Amino acid sequence: MAGTAAPIDVNGHQEEPVVIFEHVSIGFDRKQVLEDISFKVRRGETRILLGPAGVGKSVLLKLANGLLKPDSGRIFVFGQEVSAMREEDLFALRGSIGTVFQEGALFDSLNVRDNVGFRLEEEHVAEDEITKRVTEALRFVELEQAIYKFPSELSGGMRRRVAIARAIVTNPDLLLYDSPTGGLDPITSTTIIELVVKQRDVYQTSSLLVTHRLQDAFMMATHRFNRETNQMEPLPEDRINANTSFLMLHDRKLVFDGTTHDLVHSSDPFIRGYIA
Amino acid sequence: MPLATLDTSARKYVLAVQQYVLLSARALGNVARKPFYGADVITQADSIGVGSLPIVLLTGFFLGGVLALQSSSTLAQFGAAAFTGQLVSFSMIKEIGPVVTSLMVSGRNASGMASELGSMMVTEQIDAMRALGTDPLKKLVMPRIVATIVMNFFLTILSDAVGILGGGLVSVMMLGQDGTQYFNTSYQSLQYPDIIQGLVKPVVFGFIIATIGCFYGMSTRGGTQGVGRSTTQAVVVSSVLIIASDFIISRFLIGILGR
Numbered sequence A: 001m002a003g004t005a006a007p008i009d010v011n012g013h014q015e016e017p018v019v020i021f022e023h024v025s026i027g028f029d030r031k032q033v034l035e036d037i038s039f040k041v042r043r044g045e046t047r048i049l050l051g052p053a054g055v056g057k058s059v060l061l062k063l064a065n066g067l068l069k070p071d072s073g074r075i076f077v078f079g080q081e082v083s084a085m086r087e088e089d090l091f092a093l094r095g096s097i098g099t100v101f102q103e104g105a106l107f108d109s110l111n112v113r114d115n116v117g118f119r120l121e122e123e124h125v126a127e128d129e130i131t132k133r134v135t136e137a138l139r140f141v142e143l144e145q146a147i148y149k150f151p152s153e154l155s156g157g158m159r160r161r162v163a164i165a166r167a168i169v170t171n172p173d174l175l176l177y178d179s180p181t182g183g184l185d186p187i188t189s190t191t192i193i194e195l196v197v198k199q200r201d202v203y204q205t206s207s208l209l210v211t212h213r214l215q216d217a218f219m220m221a222t223h224r225f226n227r228e229t230n231q232m233e234p235l236p237e238d239r240i241n242a243n244t245s246f247l248m249l250h251d252r253k254l255v256f257d258g259t260t261h262d263l264v265h266s267s268d269p270f271i272r273g274y275i276a
Numbered sequence B: 001m002p003l004a005t006l007d008t009s010a011r012k013y014v015l016a017v018q019q020y021v022l023l024s025a026r027a028l029g030n031v032a033r034k035p036f037y038g039a040d041v042i043t044q045a046d047s048i049g050v051g052s053l054p055i056v057l058l059t060g061f062f063l064g065g066v067l068a069l070q071s072s073s074t075l076a077q078f079g080a081a082a083f084t085g086q087l088v089s090f091s092m093i094k095e096i097g098p099v100v101t102s103l104m105v106s107g108r109n110a111s112g113m114a115s116e117l118g119s120m121m122v123t124e125q126i127d128a129m130r131a132l133g134t135d136p137l138k139k140l141v142m143p144r145i146v147a148t149i150v151m152n153f154f155l156t157i158l159s160d161a162v163g164i165l166g167g168g169l170v171s172v173m174m175l176g177q178d179g180t181q182y183f184n185t186s187y188q189s190l191q192y193p194d195i196i197q198g199l200v201k202p203v204v205f206g207f208i209i210a211t212i213g214c215f216y217g218m219s220t221r222g223g224t225q226g227v228g229r230s231t232t233q234a235v236v237v238s239s240v241l242i243i244a245s246d247f248i249i250s251r252f253l254i255g256i257l258g259r
């Protein structure tokens, strides 16, 4: 694979990034949305994609699991070129990608159990096994009591948590979160971020998270999940999570790709304005 | 720039037709391919078939009745009122039954499919399904097409039957005709070509209803407003296509079957 310099791991093997975008561009009806986007997500890494509303963050996530096809450029996930795959072949690959959609996108004709267990149901897993694994996933998002409720009976925050449970129930190797805190109040947002941090620190799942809320992004970089207390806690003074780094979109282009430290010390006027 | 707009709308139209053909072909190809969503076919058949039964029976019955009323007065001018039964059964089986049943089913179900799939589309439920590794063409579209074709077929037969019955009741009770004569003429004059025409049509119309309903549903854009637009368009387009294809099928089958 030309142009994809992979890092060398301790055993001297080249470890391939989980997600690679290479010069990706896409537009709709003559309106260019993303232009020449290149970045990588390495195994175990959490990348936070920042950008104002309408810049194309959701579009970028949909490109990553092949829901949209780029006009030009190439996209690799787990070494497979999703931008060149047929829809039929993508269904299998998406089995190891968990996606949390912007508004949750729960199936409103199905209850919480059937929503979370949808993929298991499709794979013809036995019914009591489904109930068991759904209960586990719901316990992770602390929503076991809602298992037989319908999406219409849930609050916005609960729906988002069910969506996270649905994405993680099959233990995916890559998680895509589209604005998981969008439209939620600050307290509910914090509980959602806590879940994302928990997933990151307990399972080390590679993930790409989209948000326009800077406070959420910084909370993820400066907090860790404590398994003893089962709570999120701030990292010691001046420490930041080394596996969490940033991407920023502005006006069709990727204007930033780097660590938390680089982001806060950037001299770019747009970035300074954004994080001020 | 009127020429430019004409060009864009023509291109849009061609693109839409192409997408419609693609969707229909892929959904049909899925009938034979695994997994087969049997349970979803049954659910759809129940909602489409059982749900449409009352309106189809009611319209069939009254249309049969009105056909008897109208035709007997015309036939009486030629002293041929005794052929009322034949005229009613001919019209019901070859034209009115299939067309009106399908228009009813379309009004109820093409709109239902467009709005259901359309709201799933605008709330990203369709994308979520794809992201979960399930093909919406298999899970949502294929069951609707199969269920609509099968149900439209049987609903049409029922509509034909109650229409002939309704015509009979009107002939006997309101026009004072002989019941035995009515049912004898309506039955004896029927030939295979008539039956074949009457049974081919609901299959084609059922296909049109489901594919148009699903196509407009799956191509919904632009929020709640878009869902409303898709719903209306699905009913309008499927109704026009039903009537236009009725003409073509009739012409074609009369051509090969000779009547």
Ligand SMILES: Nc1ncnc2c1ncn2[C@@H]1O[C@H](COP(=O)(O)OP(=O)(O)O)[C@@H](O)[C@H]1O
Residues within 6 Å of the ligand: A028, A033, A051, A052, A053, A054, A055, A056, A057, A058, A059, A060
């Ligand atoms: N399916 C689509 N068809 C046409 N335009 C789209 C589509 N999806 C997104 N867009 C456009 O792309 C731009 C970026 O959208 P989006 O990715 O949703 O922004 P955000 O960064 O807020 O998530 C918007 O201008 C939107 O109108």
Ligand SMILES: [Mg+2]
Residues within 6 Å of the ligand: A057, A058, A059, A102, A178, A179
């Ligand atoms: Mg978005």
